[in-house]
Amino acid sequence: MTGGSLTGKLLVATPVIGDGTFERSVVLLLEHGDEGAFGLVLNQPTDLDLLDPLPQWYSLAAYPSVVFVGGPVEQERAIALARADATVAIEGWSPVVGRIGTLDLTQGPDDIGPGLEEIRVFAGYAGWQEGQLEGEIGVGAWFVVDAWAEDLLCDDPEALWSRVLRRQRGTMSMFADYPADPSAN
Numbered sequence: 218m219t220g221g222s223l224t225g226k227l228l229v230a231t232p233v234i235g236d237g238t239f240e241r242s243v244v245l246l247l248e249h250g251d252e253g254a255f256g257l258v259l260n261q262p263t264d265l266d267l268l269d270p271l272p273q274w275y276s277l278a279a280y281p282s283v284v285f286v287g288g289p290v291e292q293e294r295a296i297a298l299a300r301a302d303a304t305v306a307i308e309g310w311s312p313v314v315g316r317i318g319t320l321d322l323t324q325g326p327d328d329i330g331p332g333l334e335e336i337r338v339f340a341g342y343a344g345w346q347e348g349q350l351e352g353e354i355g356v357g358a359w360f361v362v363d364a365w366a367e368d369l370l371c372d373d374p375e376a377l378w379s380r381v382l383r384r385q386r387g388t389m390s391m392f393a394d395y396p397a398d399p400s401a402n
Contacts, residue, residue, distance in 0.1 A: 223249040223350075225314050227368065228256065228359040229381050232395055238289050241378045244343050245298075245364055247313060255344045257296060260374040261286040267338055271295070273325050279335040279370040287339030296339045297322050298369055305332030315366035337370050360389055 228244040239258070246256040265284045268275045275282065279300070287296055299320035301307050308329055309321030320336060345353070353359055362385060371377055382393035 223254070223361055225364060227259075227362050227364045227381060228350075228354075229362055229378065231357055231360060231392065233356060233358045239343070243368070243377050243381055244288075244359075245313070245369060247319065247342075249350070251347065253344065253346045254350045255288075255290075255342050257287040257298070257339045257342055258285070259369060259371070260377040262374050263340070271322070271338060273327075274322070274336055274338065277326060277333055277336045279337045280372045281374070285337060285339045285374070287341045288343030290342050290344045292341035294341060295322055296342055297336050298339070299336040300334040300366075300370055302332040302334065305330075307332045314364045314369060317366050317369045335370060360385070360392075362389075 223246050226246050226249075228246060230239050230242045234240055234242075242261065243259045244256045245259055246254055248255050262281055262283045262285050267278045267282050267284055270284065274297075277299075286292070297320040298313070298317055299310060300316050301310050301318065303312070303316050309324055310318050310329075310333070312318040316334075320333070322338070326333065350359075354361060360382070362381060368377060368381060371380075379393040383390055
């Protein structure tokens with residue numbers, strides 16, 4: 218791996234990605250190292266209300282209170298991001314960006330205690346083998362940008378891709394207005 222770890226950064230899909238799983242996706246990298254990378258697609262909500270699979274966590278669900286598709290790998294696996302009071306030690310919470318971190322869902326909310334403010338649950342994750350992500354970045358499939366804490370549990374996930382691009386400097390910000398179907402332009 219050259220250039221250092223991208224853990225905690227956002228990957229923003231470029232038009233090179235094309236149609237499919239990652240079209241217009243925004244991915245938070247939870248781990249990136251010599252052996253590969255994995256992260257969560259932040260802007261693919263499902264219609265499955267969190268109340269159905271995890272009723273014990275529903276009262277803490279960030280809006281929209283649905284399960285999100287975190288990526289195409291192991292979609293039966295649940296991964297949670299949670300906003301927490303950083304001044305309180307929370308069992309099973311690991312910071313990623315600001316007050317947002319990953320949360321171990323094997324415990325119940327009553328077992329964790331105070332300090333959790335809201336959570337979002339993702340089914341599956343996005344994964345890359347050694348060198349794969351670097352290759353995709355090299356061919357222009359992803360922009361790598363800084364994550365803002367408000368991106369991670371945003372209440373308008375469908376607008377996240379454009380919003381993240383719009384705040385970038387230079388030509389990257391112009392991609393925010395890239396049409397979903399360029400042939401219709």
